[in-house]
Amino acid sequence: xxxxxxxxxxxxxxxxxxxxxxxxxxxxxxxxxxxxxxxxxxxxxxxxxxxxxxxxxxxxxxxxxxxxxxxxxxxxxxxxxxxxxxxxxxxxxxxxxxxxxxxxxxxxxxxxxxxxxxxxxxxxxxxxxxxxxxxxxxxxxxxxxxxxxxxxxxxxxxxxxxxxxxxxxxxxxxxxxxxxxxxxxxxxxxxxxxxxxxxxxxxxxxxxxxxxxxxxxxxxxxxxxxxxxxxxxxxxxxxxxxxxxxxxxxxxxxxxxxxxxxxxxxxxxxxxxxxxxxxxxxxxxxxxxxxxxxxxxxxxxxxxxxxxxxxxxxxxxxxxxxxxxxxxxxxxxxxxxxxxxxxxxxxxxxxxxxxxxxxxxxxxxxxxxxxxxxxxxx
Ligand SMILES: N[C@@H](CCC(=O)N[C@@H](CS)C(=O)NCC(=O)O)C(=O)O
Numbered sequence: 193x194x195x196x197x198x199x200x201x202x203x204x205x206x207x208x209x210x211x212x213x214x215x216x217x218x219x220x221x222x223x224x225x226x227x228x229x230x231x232x233x234x235x236x237x238x239x240x241x242x243x244x245x246x247x248x249x250x251x252x253x254x255x256x257x258x259x260x261x262x263x264x265x266x267x268x269x270x271x272x273x274x275x276x277x278x279x280x281x282x283x284x285x286x287x288x289x290x291x292x293x294x295x296x297x298x299x300x301x302x303x304x305x306x307x308x309x310x311x312x313x314x315x316x317x318x319x320x321x322x323x324x325x326x327x328x329x330x331x332x333x334x335x336x337x338x339x340x341x342x343x344x345x346x347x348x349x350x351x352x353x354x355x356x357x358x359x360x361x362x363x364x365x366x367x368x369x370x371x372x373x374x375x376x377x378x379x380x381x382x383x384x385x386x387x388x389x390x391x392x393x394x395x396x397x398x399x400x401x402x403x404x405x406x407x408x409x410x411x412x413x414x415x416x417x418x419x420x421x422x423x424x425x426x427x428x429x430x431x432x433x434x435x436x437x438x439x440x441x442x443x444x445x446x447x448x449x450x451x452x453x454x455x456x457x458x459x460x461x462x463x464x465x466x467x468x469x470x471x472x473x474x475x476x477x478x479x480x481x482x483x484x485x486x487x488x489x490x491x492x493x494x495x496x497x498x499x500x501x502x503x504x505x506x507x508x509x510x511x512x513x514x515x516x517x518x519x520x521x522x523x524x525x526x527x528x529x530x531x532x533x534x535x536x537x538x539x540x541x542x543x544x545x546x547x548x549x550x551x552x553x554x555x556x557x558x559x560x561x562x563x564x565x566x567x568x569x570x
Contacts, residue, residue: 272369309480345534
């Protein structure tokens with residue numbers, strides 16, 4: 193291995209890059225304890241955006257995240273744009289009012305982490321949102337068009353440039369972009385580029401950088417004294433749960449599926465127990481860790497159980513996990529970010545290799561989410 197290097201402290205969200213000569217990326221390996229890297233990550237962007245040789249980047253066939261399968265196992269690629277908003281005097285991206293726009297899908301758990309944080313802080317006016325259509329086709333996410341019929345809830349045509357696809361936004365930021373065209377995207381209208389497309393970092397910025405403009409600056413979802421614990425807990429369920437459901441659904445061998453589903457239900461049992469004696473995952477109020485858990489739980493019974501074959505149990509069968517989920521769901525700011533229409537139509541309609549005919553199941557009945565959660569007593 194002496195020609196290869198593991199990039200120093202290059203925790204790209206959840207992975208470490210193993211690089212060969214001339215910076216070629218040979219593989220990524222999962223790490224257990226991430227350190228959120230701030231502006232320095234932008235240095236790594238060129239390494240991740242490999243330049244095309246024969247065709248221009250725009251001409252390359254679209255590969256969705258679900259194509260990232262190695263030896264039958266789904267491996268999520270690290271996000272590429274990793275700049276940081278800061279009020280430091282020399283900062284490139286400063287926390288100005290109405291300067292940034294979030295591009296999201298209401299189906300996407302990663303994007304909904306950002307929407308929940310934005311809603312809880314009261315940043316709706318400061319950071320406007322554009323919602324894409326729930327159908328992710330062969331070229332990725334698209335915007336609805338002017339005059340389009342049957343527009344799904346909350347969707348609007350792309351307001352800044354009249355773009356058709358999320359991929360167009362990536363090429364506006366970098367015409368040689370070679371990564372995945374994912375949501376969320378935090379776009380800077382001043383410099384005309386993407387600041388960051390990694391939800392675990394966007395939520396930290398939304399929590400702390402815009403207090404001057406927030407309707408609820410006193411809400412702190414990432415208190416300084418709890419940060420290590422929040423990061424450790426959230427990281428402990430990233431690969432097995434948040435990403436674990438995808439590892440089950442996108443597995444291409446029985447062995448890869450068995451491994452993923454085993455880890456998934458082990459971690460669910462663990463958090464079922466943990467939440468038996470505490471209302472929230474860390475401390476005694478809601479934090480980013482809870483948001484990161486919630487976005488996966490809320491999609492579990494309506495989608496993952498059948499679509500991703502995570503059917504050993506439902507969240508409904510776990511009293512503490514389902515109580516926790518109801519507790520968060522019943523917060524009106526969180527509820528407004530949950531659209532089962534987007535969620536169900538996206539997953540069942542956008543993965544032809546899993547559900548070729550795109551038929552969306554009718555159930556389950558999720559009305560129990562509005563019944564008393566009893567979590568005040570925990
Ligand atoms: N690590 C990213 C993951 C984002 C992600 O994978 N988003 C999915 C939607 S759920 C996506 O946009 N996929 C587009 C594609 O696969 O082409 C984050 O947390 O922000």
